[in-house]
Amino acid sequence: MSAAPSIVLPRTFARYSLFDFIGKGGMAEIYLARQKTDLGGARRCVVKQILPELASDAAFSEMLVHEANLAARLNHANVVQVFDLGREDGRLFIAMEYVEGFDINGLLRRCSQSKIPLPFDFAIHVVSEALKGLDYAHRRTDDAGRPLGIVHRDVSPSNLLVSFEGEVKVCDFGIAHANEALGGHRATHVNEALKGKAGYMSPEHARGEPLDARADVFAAGIILWELAAGRKLYRITESGPSLLDQARRAEIPLLPDRGLPAPHELAEIIGRALAPDRRSRYPSAGAMQRDLEAYAIRAKRMTSPLQLGSWLTSAFGHDIVAQRRARERAAAAIEKGALVVLRPIAASAELTPLHGSGFGRPPAPADAPAPLLKPPRKTRAIALLALLLVMAAAIAMMKVRLHFH
Numbered sequence: 001m002s003a004a005p006s007i008v009l010p011r012t013f014a015r016y017s018l019f020d021f022i023g024k025g026g027m028a029e030i031y032l033a034r035q036k037t038d039l040g041g042a043r044r045c046v047v048k049q050i051l052p053e054l055a056s057d058a059a060f061s062e063m064l065v066h067e068a069n070l071a072a073r074l075n076h077a078n079v080v081q082v083f084d085l086g087r088e089d090g091r092l093f094i095a096m097e098y099v100e101g102f103d104i105n106g107l108l109r110r111c112s113q114s115k116i117p118l119p120f121d122f123a124i125h126v127v128s129e130a131l132k133g134l135d136y137a138h139r140r141t142d143d144a145g146r147p148l149g150i151v152h153r154d155v156s157p158s159n160l161l162v163s164f165e166g167e168v169k170v171c172d173f174g175i176a177h178a179n180e181a182l183g184g185h186r187a188t189h190v191n192e193a194l195k196g197k198a199g200y201m202s203p204e205h206a207r208g209e210p211l212d213a214r215a216d217v218f219a220a221g222i223i224l225w226e227l228a229a230g231r232k233l234y235r236i237t238e239s240g241p242s243l244l245d246q247a248r249r250a251e252i253p254l255l256p257d258r259g260l261p262a263p264h265e266l267a268e269i270i271g272r273a274l275a276p277d278r279r280s281r282y283p284s285a286g287a288m289q290r291d292l293e294a295y296a297i298r299a300k301r302m303t304s305p306l307q308l309g310s311w312l313t314s315a316f317g318h319d320i321v322a323q324r325r326a327r328e329r330a331a332a333a334i335e336k337g338a339l340v341v342l343r344p345i346a347a348s349a350e351l352t353p354l355h356g357s358g359f360g361r362p363p364a365p366a367d368a369p370a371p372l373l374k375p376p377r378k379t380r381a382i383a384l385l386a387l388l389l390v391m392a393a394a395i396a397m398m399k400v401r402l403h404f405h
Contacts, residue, residue, distance in 0.1 A: 005029060010330060014088040016047050016095065019327045027054060027175065032098065034328060044098040044328070045083075055092035067174025068094055070148055074140060078133030080161065080171035096171070100321065101164050101312060104157035104223070110316050120260060121303040122311065123227035124296050129168035130160050131220055131289035137173060138213035138285060150174075151211050155219035156200040157226075164313045164321070166305030198243035199234045203276050206247035214278040217285055221273025224292070228266060229256050250276040261299035269295060 005021040006029060012018075013033070020032035028048040036042050054060050071082045084095035102110065104126065111118050137150045152159075152173050161169045198206065202218035205211055222233050233253075234246040241249075252274045255267050269291050275281040282288040296302050 005031070010327070013047065013049075013091075014086065014093070016045070017332075018047060019330065020324055022046070027051060028094075032324065032327075033095075034332065035095070042332070044100075046096050046098050048094045048096070050092040050094075052091065055087075055090075061092060064092070064094075064174075070150055071173040073142075073148065074137055074150075074173065076133055076136040077167070078129050078169055079137060079173070080169045082173075097169075099161040099163045099167065099169050099171075100324075101162045101167075102316070104160045104162065107162060107312075107316075108157065114315070116315055118227070119303075119311070120228070121296075121301045122308050123224075124292060124301055125303050125305075125308060126160060126162060126168050127220060127224045127227065128289055128292050128296070130155070130170050130223075131285045131292065133168075133170040134213070134216050134220065135284060135286035135289060137170075138216070151213060152216045152219075153205070153211060154197055154200075155216045155223070156197055157223060160223070162308070162312060164309055164317045166307070166309030166312070168305075168308075198247050199232065201244070201247040202278070203248055203250040204278060206244055212278075213284060214281045217273055217282050217288055218278070220285065220288065221270055225252070225255065225270050225274065228258070228260060228270065230258060231256075250274070252276075261301060262295065265295050265298070 005024070007018070009021060009031075010017055010019040013031075016033040016035050018031040018033045022030040022032055024030070028050050031047045031049070033045050033047045034042045035045050050064070065085060068082055068085045072085070075081065080099060081097040082094060083097070084093075086093060101107075108118065110116075134152060134155065137152065140148045140150055142148055150173060152170065154172060154175060155170070159170060159172050161167075161171055163169070200219045200222050202211070202215040205215050205218075225233050234243050236243060252271070255263065255270065257263070260266060269288070272280070272291075273282055273288055282291075
């Protein structure tokens with residue numbers, strides 16, 4: 001993802017205050033935001049602003065709205081909740097649950113940079129939990145009990161999120177399906193992103209055939225293979241086939257020997273998930289999850305969200321959370337009103353509002369004293385209350401000291 005937002009932050013957008021830029025992909029700019037409630041509360045969320053060149057495509061917009069409405073029906077511990085879809089200032093956007101942590105791509109990158117290996121216990125746990133979310137989505141029905149036929153189509157490390165609480169969630173259901181609605185020159189905007197995702201496509205997906213839940217099982221199998229092998233399944237060389245060609249062939253190499261427990265049992269699970277013929281594959285994500293969990297129990301590799309969250313926080317979490325909390329406080333301060341900067345009278349007598357409407361005070365004569373600004377009544381009351389609290393705390397401390405003397 002690119003690290004170049006198109007707007008200055010913090011910024012108000014619809015009912016959201018955008019305060020941190022997460023990234024930009026082939027389809028959207030992604031921001032961390034605060035959503036204010038009617039009762040004055042606030043919660044963190046993610047806002048995806050669809051790129052204007054895509055949002056103006058009628059077929060894409062129609063498919064995205066349809067898929068987002070399907071995704072909004074999903075309510076599961078292992079699925080990122082979608083709770084808003086709309087347009088603001090001509091921009092189509094999706095708002096969804098914020099998972100404070102990393103996607104698997106980002107986590108593996110940090111592990112590599114810090115030379116901290118991802119314990120295989122946690123790798124099994126991540127894939128197992130993701131399979132629970134996928135199985136739920138695949139089985140979801142409408143109010144009349146009819147299957148919704150949801151297929152993710154883009155199960156990849158960037159769409160598996162791990163939180164500092166140890167939660168594992170699958171995000172972006174339906175986005176890949178909306179991308180397929182793009183035609184002509186507009187499709188070039190997502191081509192680069194899709195090239196990388198071809199490394200997680202089932203062979204039937206790479207061939208453009210109709211898909212069912214077993215395509216997501218194949219993608220989950222690739223992720224498990226890569227976490228077990230410690231490298232990518234498909235590799236690109238100058239004279240070799242493209243990722244898409246390799247996905248069509250689905251030639252799966254044997255797992256390298258890395259000293260993992262019960263390697264033959266693990267290889268059997270991965271081999272069934274990655275069967276090129278989907279009729280030989282696991283029939284559902286739930287079936288694969290049950291086998292993987294049984295393997296973890298027999299291999300004594302079971303772990304818990306608490307252990308995963310504790311490891312993730314201690315290894316990578318403290319600096320990231322502190323930075324985001326600081327940006328969030330800045331956004332919250334701006335929500336309360338425009339800030340004011342005072343410039344010296346000798347240089348300029350203007351009152352310059354930040355994020356204001358341009359009003360100010362006319363220049364004063366050169367020999368005029370600097371004006372005294374009277375703080376608002378509410379500010380004075382808050383300051384007085386803070387002073388009283390400090391005095392009360394000081395008196396209490398004095399009493400404690402006298403007691404011990």
